[in-house]
Amino acid sequence: MTEVIRPPTVTINQEGEIPMRESPDGSPQFGRDKAVLRNSSVDVFRTCADPGRKCSLKALEIPMEHLLSGIIILPGGRNHDGCPVLKLTQPNSVNEGMLKDITEEGVIEMLIYFTSVPREEARANGFCVIMDGNVMADFMQVTIIRALNQFQHDMSYVKTFLYVSSSPMPDWDTLCGSTIDLPLTHVSDHDGLLEHADRSQLMPDLGGYLEYEHEDWVRFRMQVEPFLCDCVSISKLLAQAIAPFTKDMETPTNLEETKEVLKKHQLKKRRTIDQLQIDELTSQGLKINKLIKQESEERRSSIQFNPEFLSTIATVGKLISNMEAVKERVEGMWHTRGEKLEATYKQQTFEKEANQIIEWFEQFTNGVAQTHTELGESQQVAESLAKEVTDFETTTQQILIRTEKLLQSGTILETLKHTDHDTISTLMGKIKQLMTDFDDRLGKRKKKIDESVQLHKLTEMSLDWCIESAGLLSDFDLLCNSEDFNPAAAIVSIDQFLDENPAPSAENQQMLMELAEITENHWAKQNALFAFNRVMEISERFSYHSQMLES
Secondary structure: OOOOOOOOOOOOOOOOOOOEEEEEOOOOOOOOOOOHOOOOOOEEEEOOOOOOOOOOOOEEEEOHHHHHOEEEEOOOOOOOOOOOEEEOOOOOOOOOOHHHOOOOOHHHHHHHHHHHOOOOHHHHOOOOEEEEEOOOHHHHHHHHHHHHHHHHHOOOOEEEEEEEOOOOOOHHHHHHHOOOOEEEEEOOHHHHHOOOOOHHHOOOOHHHOOOOOOHHHHHHHHHHHHHHHHHHHHHHHHHHHHHHHOOOOOOOHHHHHHHHHHHHHHHHHHHHHHHOOHHHHHHHHHHHHHHHHHHHHHHOOOOOHHHHHHHHHHHHHHHHHHHHHHHHHHHHHHHHHHHHHHHHHHHHHHHHHHHHHHHHHHHHHHHHHOOOOOOOOHHHHHHHHHHHHHHHHHHHHHHHHHHHHHHHHHHHHHHOHHHHHHHHHHHHHHHHHHHHHHHHHHHHHHHHHHHHHHHHHHHHHHHHHOOOOHHHHHHHHHHOOOOOOOOHHHHHHHHHHHHHHOOOHHHHHHHHHHHHHOOOHHHHHHHHHHHHHHHHHHHHHHHHHHHHHHH
């Protein structure tokens, strides 16, 4: 599980300022009281000053009193060859007892730290080490020489070693008990140093006028190094976050899998970007940069012209820009991957619903439309079948509405990136064709049922008229044979009956024959033909009796 990087540890007070101590003249200075600094410890990060170099997350701990002692300092000077000057001395304020506690390993740790501060191009030149033998205790000189020898054997950073002493060069091999392989040069006085470096690059105790306040320098490093290392560490994590997006990531093949992958992808942004607190880190870095520059402008601090200080200030901006650039790239890749997953999820959802609708239409086409072919052998049955069709059509409205919405979403999907337009188009074409077939088959079914109902109605109406008419004509035949038969009254009776029970119209009779012709129900056809013929027969009888009575 990825460890969440802590936010910047730079101390900012409530007013948004870096706390500063005051000098005797009342002007603000970097650093805190030395007593406070000595009672604390600092995690020193090896390579945070250069964004192009790797930043170790494992801190190299240096006791604060060793760091503040000034035994090893990096004042910012350069020799004639452009090598950073690393000064080894013994300030008057340093307790000799404390010096005896410093081991070779402790000196090597400080050398590793101080030589990691300059930028790569400056470090590539090697270092010009100046050791002031006039003020340093003999035992401390031996400890430092032995440590430097080991450091040089491992790192080969020392290009020039200037040993400043009014006394002759000691026999270091004998004093150290081993062969000393350092590029040693004996310099008897401060003027001799001018052959190697300009006075502007040397501190006053070495005959120059380079201003340097070690406590300011330590304070500055304490404030900036954690921030720099956080930036580099987060940039690494962001770069690691990019790696999965640069590979050909397989697209999930089913809806549930895609849903799960999409959920994890949405959480990934929070885990890789949001939890890194990049915005807070960027804001903190800008505050640091602004406040340090502001302090340098307000007071001619000895540190403001230090090359390592200037390069670090520039590095803060570069690290912020680099971190923001990597963040933007990660967010861009995350967004693109998210777009692909979203498109895949939408397409798979579309395909699932499309296949369900296709299956429904096919079931209707191959099932309902083929089995529901009955037209009904009576008016009651036909009307019942007509109601079934109407009810079915009502229930299918939701399916049809759902289908229309699906086709609309398919049209939108065809315009999106990362979707298979051919697959979507094929499914939409099939659904549209099935809808057309559905409408056609349902329409034909409704038409046939309606025709069947109409046929049965006309048949029943014709037969009812025939039955009523047949009764009247039977009574009329009986009356004709009676002695008291009255032709005039019979004509009135026939006319009154036909007024009350008109014969089926010619249009209805024609429609009856047309429907009987097209119906697929044999019994309905036979009944219709029988009714038609019976109507014709009875109509002819009415006509015959009317003519006979009138004559």
